[in-house]
Amino acid sequence: MASLKDLLAQRAALDQQIAETQDKERSEVINKIKALMAEYSLTIADLSSRQPKVQKASKVAVKYRNQATGETWSGRGLQPKWLKAAIGAGAKLEDFHV
Incomplete structure (x- = not known):
């Protein structure tokens, strides 16, 4: 059975390995994004200025x-x-049909 000191050392080593892997993967993704931006001539402004199309x-x-009164209903x-x-007063819905 591992001691607490050994387990803490393993955790510290894993934390460092996780941080290094995150940095490596992040750098790779950033490089991919930069390459795509260069390929399509995009700028940072292009990324933030595009609004999704809202259907009317x-x-x-x-x-x-x-x-x-001229009030209407669809x-x-x-x-x-x-x-x-x-309708409560006795009128029929058909009386108001356009």
Whole structure:
């Protein structure tokens, strides 16, 4: 069975080996990145200035309109309060169809 002193020495050696391997791999990756940047004529500014394309939400045609107020609803999502109130008062959904 190894003593505590031996185990600590092994851990120190492993920690140093890990640090050396990390430095080596990091250098290799940096060199690959530099080569790719040179190949494609990229700069640091190119890496940070590119924004991902955001798709615009498509507009949905209006399906229901409150003739009294002009409020509209596309039929998607929860019914608006004005439509709920009108249906609660006895109107039919078809009465508001555009």
